[in-house]
Amino acid sequence: MLDLRNLSLRLGGMPILQDCSLRLAPGERLALMGPSGCGKTTLLRVALGLQKPDAGTVNCRAQRVAAVFQEPRLLPWRTAAENVNLVLSDRAETLPEAVSWLEKLELGEARDLEPDALSGGMQQRLALARALAARPELLVLDEPFKAMDDALHTRVVQSVAESLDHTALLLVTHSEDEARALGCRILRWQDGRFL
Numbered sequence: 001m002l003d004l005r006n007l008s009l010r011l012g013g014m015p016i017l018q019d020c021s022l023r024l025a026p027g028e029r030l031a032l033m034g035p036s037g038c039g040k041t042t043l044l045r046v047a048l049g050l051q052k053p054d055a056g057t058v059n060c061r062a063q064r065v066a067a068v069f070q071e072p073r074l075l076p077w078r079t080a081a082e083n084v085n086l087v088l089s090d091r092a093e094t095l096p097e098a099v100s101w102l103e104k105l106e107l108g109e110a111r112d113l114e115p116d117a118l119s120g121g122m123q124q125r126l127a128l129a130r131a132l133a134a135r136p137e138l139l140v141l142d143e144p145f146k147a148m149d150d151a152l153h154t155r156v157v158q159s160v161a162e163s164l165d166h167t168a169l170l171l172v173t174h175s176e177d178e179a180r181a182l183g184c185r186i187l188r189w190q191d192g193r194f195l
Contacts (some may be wrong), residue, residue, distance in 0.1 A: 001026045001138060001168045004047060008187075016042045017053065020194065022187070026137070029169040029180035033188030040172045041070070044140055047170065062168070068144045072127035074115040077163035080126050081111040087134040101129040104159050107153070120148035121147035132163045140162070142172045143195060157181045 002024040007015040016039040024030055045051040047058060047069055059124045066087075074083050079099045088094035099111050105125040115123050124147050131139060145153050161182050174180055179186050187194045 001028070001060070001062055002047060002170065003057075003059040005041075005057045005059075008044070009042065009046065009048060009053045011042070018047065019092045020056070022047075022194070024138070024168050024170055027168055029171070029182055029184040031171045031182070031184035031186045032171055032189050033052070033173060033179070033186055036174075038189055039179045040189055043141055044142055044170065044172060062137065062138035064134060064136045065138045065140065066131035066134040067091075067140040067142070068124070068127045068131045068145075069142045069144070072115070072123040074102060074114050074123060074126060074130075077177070079112050079114055080118070083115070083126060084133050086123070086131045087130055098133060099119070100184060101128070101133040104132075104163065105156055119147075121149075121152070124148070128156070128160060132160065135192070136167055138168045138170070140170045142184045144176075145173075146176060154181075157188070 002113065004022040007017045007020040020035060020043065025172055034040055044050060046053050065145050080102055081095055084098035084101050088097055102111055105128055107122060107125055107129060110118055110122060124144055145157055148156060157178055166174050169182060169184065171179065171184055
């Protein structure tokens with residue numbers, strides 16, 4: 001599904017990735033954990049083809065990939081339902097399915113609101129709903145639950161876990177509880193490589 005081999009990358013002269021390798025099988029769930037600023041997000045960007053490594057190879061065999069970053073990356077001129085519907089068909093007939101995804105993440109009442117009318121946590125849940133609606137083979141999540149209070153956090157993590165089905169997951173988190181709730185194997189990250 002995803003095969004990263006011997007990745008190295010320097011940014012601003014600083015080594016970020018150092019001979020880093022990772023393999024993710026179809027349906028496998030993997031959580032990357034390590035201190036802030038250690039290179040986890042950079043690794044996700046390289047895996048998604050958004051950043052070119054200095055050395056090494058990236059091979060992603062997934063046909064459908066979805067990602068949720070720490071910033072929601074929503075279309076501000078579209079409503080919540082329309083943002084989700086973009087990955088379905090962007091036609092009226094799939095709008096009920098888009099609303100269903102919003103309801104799974106407790107955003108049903110926000111369906112007609114644009115992103116700037118939503119709180120940060122609501123925007124993040126909207127980004128999650130859109131990613132899940134795409135029914136990806138590979139889902140990449142970069143600390144997607146951090147803007148939520150404890151009770152909501154638990155419910156949203158559970159909803160995401162129930163929606164994954166056979167989706168491969170690559171998650172960056174600081175929470176072992178999140179990783180366990182999503183059924184992830186944990187890899188510890190330090191100094192640009194896995195321990």
